[in-house]
Amino acid sequence: MTVTMEIICIGNELLIGKVVNTNASWMGKRATALGVLVRRVTEGPDEISEIVSVVREAIARKPHFIVTSGGLGPTFDDMTLEGLAKALNRGLAVDEAALAMVKVKYKEYSKARNIPEGEMTPPRVKMATLPKGAQAILNPVGTAPGVRIDVGGTVLIALPGVPSEMEAIFEASVAPLLREAAGNLGFYEMSIYADSIMESVLAPLIDKVMHDNTGVYIKSHPKGRENRPHMELHLSTTGKPTEIPEERLRKASVELAGLIAKAGGELVKAETMTP
């Protein structure tokens, strides 16, 4: 069974291009390496009604996992928890475990900076106000806890948008879930680079090699121009280590390299990325 995942990133800063969405590519890379198939990435604005739509649409596609980033902080425009509650027709309630996590953080901060601890103001309590039935997930490096909600066969996990916090929670609490669900698969990839061969000439060669090598996916990435072609051929496959997926890649790459040479292309480099 292929384990599937969707990524949802909330934040106006993504849509206006102020911030490049490295959270999506980071999560996509990690999930892929763990053997999970990422099916879609969606970016939406800081608006309740849009968050509700984006989340409902993703749930309707029934992926095994949905991971969101952004919108868990204390400000008015952090709306992901309210959006999730509305999307699922659930109420919001202060979660005692989440509240304890947030309190501990402010206690730490006040000690570290030698300032008064301050009250649990509404913006602080907001970070612990979760959709009913949700579980808080420890944030090892920041304030806002992550949140897990099980919806039918889908595990929905909400992470903060600050990259260091998202990554820390992902590694500690999301990666193990994905690895286990995917049955300890790995993603294997290598690239070969060729000069002096146009993508339009490569196209049928790629077709042939993919046909001859079941399970190997090949995609060409033009790096130069069709005019002065420099091409990356990216080969990838997913499998258990015992199935020796590296051998599948090696075989396919040798066949492809031979066809490229025969068509007048020059092989300039090969690169293996181990999982």
Add this chain to the structure above:
Amino acid sequence: MTVTMEIICIGNELLIGKVVNTNASWMGKRATALGVLVRRVTEGPDEISEIVSVVREAIARKPHFIVTSGGLGPTFDDMTLEGLAKALNRGLAVDEAALAMVKVKYKEYSKARNIPEGEMTPPRVKMATLPKGAQAILNPVGTAPGVRIDVGGTVLIALPGVPSEMEAIFEASVAPLLREAAGNLGFYEMSIYADSIMESVLAPLIDKVMHDNTGVYIKSHPKGRENRPHMELHLSTTGKPTEIPEERLRKASVELAGLIAKAGGELVKAETMTP
């Protein structure tokens, strides 16, 4: 009337995190600067059925513009034109204008590299095989033409995924459409940076300043940690130059700076980005 746009980026390399989606942020920034509101970004895989879903869902939301990038090239996994045709229940046909554009490019390449021009093989003809009723758009720097299709009140434009080609077609043929549709609006933004103030303390101050300054949107971006807070406050507004939107931003930023200082924060920097 607010002119809306959605961005769709097609490519497995985005979903597996091999490539960071700078096309989406580049287009988002340009569209925003032209006064257009980007409502959603979607990334989908190189699969016909998924492209059909992504495109149909975007059309159903009735934005004024949909701009796609990726999947226009000559290889088997360049599927955007086939996906668009299926999504719109239209057939595909070789477009004479597009074919002429592609032919000219290969003529140029063969001259520049002093190699035979080569035949118009199926992979080359593929780039000129458009959904019926579509118009080809000149690609000033690469081979695959852009494509425009009008669907009800939505203008759908498909651009190549290679950033230099996407950007060149966007500037030449998409930006003027957006500018005119938006009524020559501009997007104005500035940032102020503050130390020693936590996001949870800032939250109510931002609320107040947004309430006092209609049309100004403020978003806090934590750059340090809640522990050692360094905060970017991003202020933005959209308007015609004659409405002096800069003055709106200036007024709001002065009020915000005063409130931050009163709450014990230190203002460290201010930055204006002119449109």
